[in-house]
Amino acid sequence: xxxxxxxxxxxxxxxxxxxxxxxxxxxxxxxxxxxxxxxxxxxxxxxxxxxxxxxxxxxxxxxxxxxxxxxxxxxxxxxxxxxxxxxxxxxxxxxxxxxxxxxxxxxxxxxxxxxxxxxxxxxxxxxxxxxxxxxxxxxxxxxxxxxxxxxxxxxxxxxxxxxxxxxxxxxxxxxxxxxxxxxxxxxxxxxxxxxxxxxxxxxxxxxxxxxxxxxxxxxxxxxx
Amino acid sequence: xxxxxxxxxxxxxxxxxxxxxxxxxxxxxxxxxxxxxxxxxxxxxxxxxxxxxxxxxxxxxxxxxxxxxxxxxxxxxxxxxxxxxxxxxxxxxxxxxxxxxxxxxxxxxxxxxxxxxxxxxxxxxxxxxxxxxxxxxxxxxxxxxxxxxxxxxxxxxxxxxxxxxxxxxxxxxxxxxxxxxxxxxxxxxxxxxxxxxxxxxxxxxxxxxxxxxxxxxxxxxxxxxxxxxxxxxxxxxxxxx
Numbered sequence: 001x002x003x004x005x006x007x008x009x010x011x012x013x014x015x016x017x018x019x020x021x022x023x024x025x026x027x028x029x030x031x032x033x034x035x036x037x038x039x040x041x042x043x044x045x046x047x048x049x050x051x052x053x054x055x056x057x058x059x060x061x062x063x064x065x066x067x068x069x070x071x072x073x074x075x076x077x078x079x080x081x082x083x084x085x086x087x088x089x090x091x092x093x094x095x096x097x098x099x100x101x102x103x104x105x106x107x108x109x110x111x112x113x114x115x116x117x118x119x120x121x122x123x124x125x126x127x128x129x130x131x132x133x134x135x136x137x138x139x140x141x142x143x144x145x146x147x148x149x150x151x152x153x154x155x156x157x158x159x160x161x162x163x164x165x166x167x168x169x170x171x172x173x174x175x176x177x178x179x180x181x182x183x184x185x186x187x188x189x190x191x192x193x194x195x196x197x198x199x200x201x202x203x204x205x206x207x208x209x210x211x212x213x214x215x216x217x218x219x220x221x222x223x224x
Numbered sequence: 225x226x227x228x229x230x231x232x233x234x235x236x237x238x239x240x241x242x243x244x245x246x247x248x249x250x251x252x253x254x255x256x257x258x259x260x261x262x263x264x265x266x267x268x269x270x271x272x273x274x275x276x277x278x279x280x281x282x283x284x285x286x287x288x289x290x291x292x293x294x295x296x297x298x299x300x301x302x303x304x305x306x307x308x309x310x311x312x313x314x315x316x317x318x319x320x321x322x323x324x325x326x327x328x329x330x331x332x333x334x335x336x337x338x339x340x341x342x343x344x345x346x347x348x349x350x351x352x353x354x355x356x357x358x359x360x361x362x363x364x365x366x367x368x369x370x371x372x373x374x375x376x377x378x379x380x381x382x383x384x385x386x387x388x389x390x391x392x393x394x395x396x397x398x399x400x401x402x403x404x405x406x407x408x409x410x411x412x413x414x415x416x417x418x419x420x421x422x423x424x425x426x427x428x429x430x431x432x433x434x435x436x437x438x439x440x441x442x443x444x445x446x447x448x449x450x451x452x453x454x455x456x457x458x459x460x461x462x463x464x465x
Contacts, residue, residue, distance in 0.1 A: 003336070010333045014319070021321045086317030086376070088283055091306040158373075164228035223285040 007092055011100025012107065018077060019108060025070040029112035033066035034119055041123045048125065055124040056184035060177050063116065064144065066111055066168045071148035074105055079198040084156070084222070094219030095208040098149060101124055102211070113137050132187045132196075139203040143176040143210060150214035151224040153221045172210075226386040234259045234290070234384045234415035235280060241366060241439075242287035243276060244276055247273045250286065251439030257432075258293070259383070264426035264447070267436035268377040268459040273419040274314070276436065277388050280417070281311045294350070307335070310382030312390045314372035320362030324353055324372045328379060335380035347375040351401055367398035372440060385409055387418040391425070403429070435459075 019025050040058045054090060078084040087097050117137070121128050151168040155161040179199040186196035193200075235257035242250040249272040257263050267273045269296055278284040280291060282302045291298045294307040318327045325344065327410060332340040348354055351371045356364060361372055363452060370390065377385065385406070406416055420426040433450045435443035435458040442458045443450070 007349055014330050015324075017326070018321050081320050082313075082315035082317050083319055085283055085313065085315070086331065087308075088336070089281060089306060089311055089317070090331065092305045093303055101262065102464060145292065223283070 001192070003079060004096055007096050007222045008103055010125065011087075011097065012103035015074065015101070015104030016107065019104075019162040021104060022077075025073045025108045026112050029063075029066040029109065030115045031066075032069050032198070033112065033116045036062035036065060037116070037120050044052075051124045052124050052188050054128050054184070055120070055209040056181045058118050058124075058187060059108065059116075059128065059184065060140070060180045062120075063109070063113065063140070064173060064177050065166075066112070066116075067144045067148060068169055070108055070112070071144075071152045071153070071163050071169070072162060073103060074149075075152040079156045084185045087200045088222055092212045093219055094222055097222075098153075098218040099120065101149045101153075102142075102145045102214075105149055105179075106141050109131040109144055110138065111139040113141065126188050128184065128188065130187055133184055134192065136187070136203070139200070139207060140176055143207045144173060145205065146207065146211045146214050147172050147176075149218050150210075150221070153218055176203055176206045179206065230257055233257065233295070234261065235291070235293055235417065237280065237291045238289055240279060240291070241278075241287045242272075242279060243287060247368060249440055250289075251441050253289070253436075255434060255442070255444070257415050257417055259415055260410070260413040260431060262418070262430045263432045263434060264430040265417065265419045265434045265436055266421075266423060266426060266455045266459075267419075271436050271459075272439060273436055274388055277311070277313065277386050277417070277419065279385050281309055281313075282306060307380065308383045309386060310377035310380065310384070311386040311388075312370070312373050312377045313386075313388045316361065316369040316376075318361040318369065318372055318376060320405050321360055323358050323360055324364075324375070325357045327372065328375055331376050337380050342431065343379060344375075349439050350405070351375050352397075366393045367395050368375070370394055371398060371401060374402065378405065378409075382414070383416040384417065387416065388420055389421065391422065391439050392419060423455050427452070427455075 037058060044054060082093055148169055151165055154168065155164040158164050181203040183196040183199045232254050232360060235255065237255045240253040253276065253287055265276065267274050275284065279286050280303065282298055293305040294308050298305055318412065322330070328344045329340065332344065337343050351374060353375060355373055356368050361369060365373065365428045391402055394402060408418055418426065427447045427450055430447045433443065433445055433447050433455065434441050435455055437458050443454065
């Protein structure tokens, strides 16, 4: 168990080092998400009640769409140098490679949200920097990372991978996006944990199911 | 573990079939490589040499057939089998934004190499990588990228080395380094499976010659009994296969 965790961390740390050098993934997620949020700020006349109504939807749509860009990039790095083959030649199970990539992508999406949330709060003038929203964000990031990593692996060998990933990722993530939007709406409206516990349960169930299913799918995807 | 006989074999492949869409690349291919043996696989362009190496190194799953590496069945014990094999394929499989040392450190940890810093130094000296170790691999020449790829492949002391046209694009000093590594690997009693388009060189560096044609092994003979004409005579247009 300890050795497996060490391997997962070694993989994620490698991705973090590469990201620290290139800054491709986090920057892409942050810039794209902020652009989406800014466009909606201009497009909608933001009264306080309207901001509460549409804000959570805009926030999670922005994070989901921007996440696609980052996830695409995270596997493009492996494809460019055929390093995915290098990883596959190591005596590490495909599942551990998957979990390592998921951990790296989870960290990237979470770091991006650290920038996106305060800007969103300032532009929409609604408070999302709360413990409840942070828990929702972590659950959503984990689900996005799990589904996105598996589908990015599917798309990486396809010529039109930039199109393929969103086509696979976004429809699959609808339950998670709904859970995140509804939970955030409840928090923004001053609700307590009990008011959105069902949506949280949906997010947790989504994460567990897709973490397991994606890990299984991953090995078949990698080996053509 | 396999039987005593299968353990003595570095590679045992039976009935391998692999297609990409409608194109059948491997058609019931059988081959064995004994421990300590160096074999060379020849074949025309597009005949499936690289596919065969990818299948043997667990990168591509065959449609049918079985493979064992040192008695480890790849369908059941691929992770253990990968401990025994090292591969240098067309691409160096190194992270361009990481230095050679960072790459070797990463892959060494993935293989859980004992005394990793010492082993990296050993490979650095052996492959003449010293002055380039702190350079990002994307900044290296093709020759140094190949040397670094060889260091990655040899880091975990594999018993069998797979080389896919490893000498392509190398200058004379880099080629000598490659030849030296292959000789040492053979001298240590380990196996080598290589592909090359340089027929004379391949015959000279191997114990046994395979020629791949029509998705099968068309010739399997000791290198001392094979001439370049025997090899080229079996080359066929893969589209005819």
